[in-house]
Amino acid sequence: MFKKICIIGCGLIGSSLARIIKKNNLAEKIVSSNRSDSVNKKVIQLNIVDESNSDTKRMVANSDLIIIATPLSSYEEVILKIKDSLKSGAIITDVGSVKENMLNLVEKNISEKVSWIPSHPIAGTEESGPEAGFAELFQNRWCILTPSKKSKEKDINLLKNFWEKIGSKVDIMSAKQHDYILSITSHIPHLIAYNIVETTLNAQNKTESDIVKYSAGGLRDFTRIAASNPIMWRDIFINNKTNTTKMIDDFIKNLENLKKAIQKEDVKKLEEVFTKTKKIREEIIKAGQDVKKPNFGRK
Amino acid sequence: MFKKICIIGCGLIGSSLARIIKKNNLAEKIVSSNRSDSVNKKVIQLNIVDESNSDTKRMVANSDLIIIATPLSSYEEVILKIKDSLKSGAIITDVGSVKENMLNLVEKNISEKVSWIPSHPIAGTEESGPEAGFAELFQNRWCILTPSKKSKEKDINLLKNFWEKIGSKVDIMSAKQHDYILSITSHIPHLIAYNIVETTLNAQNKTESDIVKYSAGGLRDFTRIAASNPIMWRDIFINNKTNTTKMIDDFIKNLENLKKAIQKEDVKKLEEVFTKTKKIREEIIKAGQDVKKPNFGRK
Numbered sequence: 202m203f204k205k206i207c208i209i210g211c212g213l214i215g216s217s218l219a220r221i222i223k224k225n226n227l228a229e230k231i232v233s234s235n236r237s238d239s240v241n242k243k244v245i246q247l248n249i250v251d252e253s254n255s256d257t258k259r260m261v262a263n264s265d266l267i268i269i270a271t272p273l274s275s276y277e278e279v280i281l282k283i284k285d286s287l288k289s290g291a292i293i294t295d296v297g298s299v300k301e302n303m304l305n306l307v308e309k310n311i312s313e314k315v316s317w318i319p320s321h322p323i324a325g326t327e328e329s330g331p332e333a334g335f336a337e338l339f340q341n342r343w344c345i346l347t348p349s350k351k352s353k354e355k356d357i358n359l360l361k362n363f364w365e366k367i368g369s370k371v372d373i374m375s376a377k378q379h380d381y382i383l384s385i386t387s388h389i390p391h392l393i394a395y396n397i398v399e400t401t402l403n404a405q406n407k408t409e410s411d412i413v414k415y416s417a418g419g420l421r422d423f424t425r426i427a428a429s430n431p432i433m434w435r436d437i438f439i440n441n442k443t444n445t446t447k448m449i450d451d452f453i454k455n456l457e458n459l460k461k462a463i464q465k466e467d468v469k470k471l472e473e474v475f476t477k478t479k480k481i482r483e484e485i486i487k488a489g490q491d492v493k494k495p496n497f498g499r500k
Numbered sequence: 501m502f503k504k505i506c507i508i509g510c511g512l513i514g515s516s517l518a519r520i521i522k523k524n525n526l527a528e529k530i531v532s533s534n535r536s537d538s539v540n541k542k543v544i545q546l547n548i549v550d551e552s553n554s555d556t557k558r559m560v561a562n563s564d565l566i567i568i569a570t571p572l573s574s575y576e577e578v579i580l581k582i583k584d585s586l587k588s589g590a591i592i593t594d595v596g597s598v599k600e601n602m603l604n605l606v607e608k609n610i611s612e613k614v615s616w617i618p619s620h621p622i623a624g625t626e627e628s629g630p631e632a633g634f635a636e637l638f639q640n641r642w643c644i645l646t647p648s649k650k651s652k653e654k655d656i657n658l659l660k661n662f663w664e665k666i667g668s669k670v671d672i673m674s675a676k677q678h679d680y681i682l683s684i685t686s687h688i689p690h691l692i693a694y695n696i697v698e699t700t701l702n703a704q705n706k707t708e709s710d711i712v713k714y715s716a717g718g719l720r721d722f723t724r725i726a727a728s729n730p731i732m733w734r735d736i737f738i739n740n741k742t743n744t745t746k747m748i749d750d751f752i753k754n755l756e757n758l759k760k761a762i763q764k765e766d767v768k769k770l771e772e773v774f775t776k777t778k779k780i781r782e783e784i785i786k787a788g789q790d791v792k793k794p795n796f797g798r799k
Binding site for chain 2: 298323324325326327328333337342343345372382383385386387388389390391392393394395396397398399400401402403404411412413414415416417418419420421422423424425426427428429431432434435438439442445446448449451452453455456457459460463464466468471472474475476477478479481482483484485488490491492495496497498499500
């Protein structure tokens with residue numbers, strides 16, 4: 202499908218991409234560039250790329266598709282480094298969770314001869330690093346493209362086709378719309394998970410042992426998300442500041458309402474909210490976005 | 501172990517108990533009482549009890565162990581109905597998630613000749629009803645006993661032994677201590693899950709389809725807990741009002757701090773919180789309270 206693909210940053214997402222690209226033969230050659238030499242060694246050992254080096258310019262040269270898979274805070278450094286080494290006609294994409302800021306940052310730095318088409322695969326686990334990746338990560342998940350002024354129509358179709366060959370379903374929308382929707386379905390849930398675990402740790406004046414012992418009562422579900430990559434999530438909240446802080450305010454307002462209902466023993470109101478929230482899970486399962494088994498099938 | 505056990509309320513927990521009691525031969529006879537005739541029929545069809553009838557007094561008669569497994573709001577009605585039919589020397593327990601209110605309610609209504617020993621197995625799924633139960637539900641989970649003034653020492657040991665034979669590990673503490681700890685590890689996580697799904701539904705001005713499609717970004721984890729039994733949880737929050745509302749205040753205070761850190765782009769503070777919360781999951785997995793697999797092992 203492509204002659205040469207270059208992945209910049211082989212963490213969970215980057216390394217999963219490398220695996221599926223190799224598995225499905227989507228490139229004649231696949232290379233990666235990582236800041237750390239131990240990661241460059243590791244991805245060769247794992248046999249998921251053909252070549253890997255910290256010299257990003259060299260790795261990017263002659264690539265038909267370049268995928269930035271670093272934390273958002275590294276984008277500027279990456280773009281400034283590679284902008285003069287990009288092949289004319291190349292497609293450059295990313296896998297970041299916030300789009301509007303990054304779209305503009307890259308757009309103003311690259312030439313007209315390159316197609317810049319941001320991607321966001323809605324997939325991941327709480328693990329990090331090249332060893333945590335796996336080829337099936339994107340299977341049946343959505344990938345959102347948020348084209349820029351530098352996205353050429355035929356390249357959008359080619360990239361869409363690429364994600365579909367990886368196993369994903371593709372949606373196209375504006376970066377602004379993306380950042381709003383994802384603040385709801387992903388960013389706020391992560392912030393809330395971090396916050397509940399933080400609140401829990403503070404509340405315990407003795408040891409953490411009671412929290413650990415009785416976590417099966419509900420808390421353990423949140424600790425999975427609150428174990429996600431700290432750098433990645435720090436960057437997401439800062440880059441989606443407006444949507445995130447607005448959603449925090451809405452969340453707090455609703456929580457204050459639930460608190461009032463508890464204080465007044467307003468059984469009707471509580472029952473109404475708790476019944477309404479039940480429905481959405483059935484729809485998520487029907488849409489194939491979660492497993493049908495109780496407790497996520499945990500044994 | 502017991503001649504006759506009576507379970508009042510065969511929902512998820514009650515029916516799981518019935519199954520494991522039968523499987524492990526912990527009673528010569530096991531009966532249940534349910535308000536609804538269809539549930540009484542169902543548990544006979546499922547072959548998990550020997551007899552089942554809405555006449556609770558009759559079912560309770562001659563039982564050595566009575567287990568109340570109804571929502572908390574039904575306890576008063578149940579106790580007033582059965583208090584004069586309890587066999588002298590019987591043990592009465594429950595499986596409720598809030599202890600202090602219920603301890604006092606039952607204590608003042610039953611005779612000295614009966615041992616009242618509240619239990620709380622920290623186990624469950626998001627499903628409800630007699631068909632959702634399964635014998636392994638309590639395996640390797642904690643069960644907390646909160647003895648009352650009407651708990652006889654030898655009966656506490658007998659009940660402890662009963663839970664251990666069911667597969668659980670047993671802790672004994674005061675009802676007050678229980679309600680505090682569980683507000684942290686279970687009640688607040690549930691309230692927060694309900695609240696985030698509620699906030700999400702309100703935020704969507706168009707349809708729910710975007711929420712469903714992109715829920716794999718994090719939200720889907722919360723929808724599992726927010727699909728739990730509305731009546732059961734309504735009762736829990738109201739009966740653990742003081743702890744719950746105090747924890748809501750702490751939660752909001754911490755969330756406001758995270759919001760400020762995002763607004764100020766305080767990368768150090770965000771990174772510090774997100775790193776601290778990562779640790780607890782490793783401990784939960786080490787303690788056998790969750791699975792080690794990424795994404796809870798979902799495929």
